[in-house]
Amino acid sequence: MNKSRPVIDREIQVINIGIDRFAEDLMEAGVPVIQMDWRPPAGGNKRLIEMLDRLNDESGSTRNDEDKTNK
Amino acid sequence: MKIEEANKICLEKIQSSTAYWTDIRPAREVVPGMDEYTILHAGPPIDWENMCGPMRGSIIGACIFEGWADTPEEVETIARGGKLKFDSSHHHHAIGPMSGIITPSMEVSVVKNDAHDIETYATLYMGIGKVLRHGAYDDEVMEKLRWMNHELAPLLKKALAEAGGIDLKSIVAQALQMGDELHNRNRASNALLVNSLVQHMIKVGSRDKVIKAIDFIDKAGHFILNAVMAGSKGMLDAGSHIAGATIVTAIARNGYETGIRVSGLGDRWFTAPAPMIDGVYFPGFGPEDANPDLGDSAITETIGLGSFSMAGAPAVVEYIGGTAQFAMETSLKMYEITVGEHRTYKLPPLNFRGTPLGIDIRKVVETGITPVINTGIACRRPGVGQIGAGLTAAPMECFTKALEAFVQLRNT
Numbered sequence: 001m002n003k004s005r006p007v008i009d010r011e012i013q014v015i016n017i018g019i020d021r022f023a024e025d026l027m028e029a030g031v032p033v034i035q036m037d038w039r040p041p042a043g044g045n046k047r048l049i050e051m052l053d054r055l056n057d058e059s060g061s062t063r064n065d066e067d068k069t070n071k
Numbered sequence: 072m073k074i075e076e077a078n079k080i081c082l083e084k085i086q087s088s089t090a091y092w093t094d095i096r097p098a099r100e101v102v103p104g105m106d107e108y109t110i111l112h113a114g115p116p117i118d119w120e121n122m123c124g125p126m127r128g129s130i131i132g133a134c135i136f137e138g139w140a141d142t143p144e145e146v147e148t149i150a151r152g153g154k155l156k157f158d159s160s161h162h163h164h165a166i167g168p169m170s171g172i173i174t175p176s177m178e179v180s181v182v183k184n185d186a187h188d189i190e191t192y193a194t195l196y197m198g199i200g201k202v203l204r205h206g207a208y209d210d211e212v213m214e215k216l217r218w219m220n221h222e223l224a225p226l227l228k229k230a231l232a233e234a235g236g237i238d239l240k241s242i243v244a245q246a247l248q249m250g251d252e253l254h255n256r257n258r259a260s261n262a263l264l265v266n267s268l269v270q271h272m273i274k275v276g277s278r279d280k281v282i283k284a285i286d287f288i289d290k291a292g293h294f295i296l297n298a299v300m301a302g303s304k305g306m307l308d309a310g311s312h313i314a315g316a317t318i319v320t321a322i323a324r325n326g327y328e329t330g331i332r333v334s335g336l337g338d339r340w341f342t343a344p345a346p347m348i349d350g351v352y353f354p355g356f357g358p359e360d361a362n363p364d365l366g367d368s369a370i371t372e373t374i375g376l377g378s379f380s381m382a383g384a385p386a387v388v389e390y391i392g393g394t395a396q397f398a399m400e401t402s403l404k405m406y407e408i409t410v411g412e413h414r415t416y417k418l419p420p421l422n423f424r425g426t427p428l429g430i431d432i433r434k435v436v437e438t439g440i441t442p443v444i445n446t447g448i449a450c451r452r453p454g455v456g457q458i459g460a461g462l463t464a465a466p467m468e469c470f471t472k473a474l475e476a477f478v479q480l481r482n483t
Contacts, residue, residue, distance in 0.1 A: 039438070039439045041437050041438075042436050042437055042439070043439050048436055048471060048474065051436075051474055051475065051478045052433055052436060052437055052474075054478060055074060055317075055433060055477075055478065055481070056433075058073065058074060058481075
């Protein structure tokens with residue numbers, strides 16, 4: 001029969017990405033935490049993410065758009 | 072053209088730009104399209120009906136200065152009657168802080184970007200507090216405006232000619248290493264300007280007039296700002312109209328809306344309601360007195376100065392609020408939304424790293440980080456003037472609208 005062992009048997013240090021609350025709870029428990037300033041791309045707005053992806057996927061000089069500056 | 076290639080070309084044009092303050096001339100002689108009854112203003116285009124108190128106050132003062140009206144009521148009548156022709160200064164190669172009002176008789180600085188054959192214009196800086204650009208127009212303000220136009224401007228014009236022009240880009244680069252961010256802190260740049268001009272002013276002016284002018288420029292604290300703004304606009308105009316470029320070439324506010332322009336989208340404005348300013352107020356004033364964000368001076372942030380250079384100007388927080396650490400963090404954040412670093416403007420506390428340059432609409436939308444703006448706060452009531460200074464940011468809506476337009480243009 002296996003002896004029961006703690007899941008983490010040494011001091012933990014945490015980098016939290018995302019919701020602040022997780023970091024705050026750990027800090028209250030005395031755990032060293034670094035809260036990373038992170039947000040989902042475009043605030044998670046799918047329409048904007050698709051637009052950004054489309055621009056990032058562009059693979060070169062596509063169209064003759066030299067005069068497309070709406071002067 | 073690929074976006075990266077277009078942005079590279081855009082950045083190179085901006086980086087290779089110059090800014091020489093060469094002359095002072097009446098606006099009607101040099102500003103394109105400056106006809107009688109033309110009134111240029113800060114920010115994107117706006118009608119009289121939507122103009123904020125300080126902008127209306129400035130227009131009242133300007134109309135009285137021009138002799139177009141004698142009272143605020145008369146100005147209201149000719150404004151509503153369509154006699155006054157309002158337009159954004161940006162449409163005329165001009166720029167102005169706060170209300171940014173320019174009328175034909177006002178003397179304007181002429182700043183040249185020789186590298187790209189661009190000339191830009193700005194009125195002379197009037198000082199802090201109760202001044203025309205903040206909507207004040209009482210007798211004291213009008214008297215100062217007349218002195219600036221009829222005595223200070225001619226003296227400076229002669230001094231600039233004697234000096235063979237003043238290299239503003241060089242002064243900005245030096246001042247960044249002396250603790251200025253060139254928007255709300257100009258102690259070093261203003262002193263460097265005085266150092267550059269004083270011997271020439273003495274050569275061309277009478278003793279009393281020179282002493283009065285030097286005293287005014289020194290005490291104004293930010294006298295160089297308007298000329299630096301014109302120079303910054305000239306640099307960013309060089310980078311405009313590059314098809315495929317996603318770099319912002321102007322951020323400007325009219326007190327009702329904030330607008331941005333993007334190199335690859337030409338002269339179009341992308342606007343959103345102007346935000347309020349989180350700031351420090353002069354004694355006797357508070358947030359209830361404040362006007363929403365106003366003025367063309369965010370051109371400094373657009374060229375990598377102001378909040379983008381706060382890391383090198385910790386003392387500015389005494390004026391606009393915050394801590395030295397906050398100033399550092401603000402500038403570091405701005406690197407996340409820019410595509411380059413300035414070759415000439417450098418920040419000693421960041422191991423002489425170039426200031427963040429080239430705000431990319433894609434990066435702003437993706438990161439959710441909007442360009443921070445260090446700015447003055449105008450009283451929302453006309454006739455009062457500046458009541459504080461602080462921080463705000465260009466609204467995200469401007470950038471999402473620009474991104475949508477950019478994608479649409481790429482798809483056509």
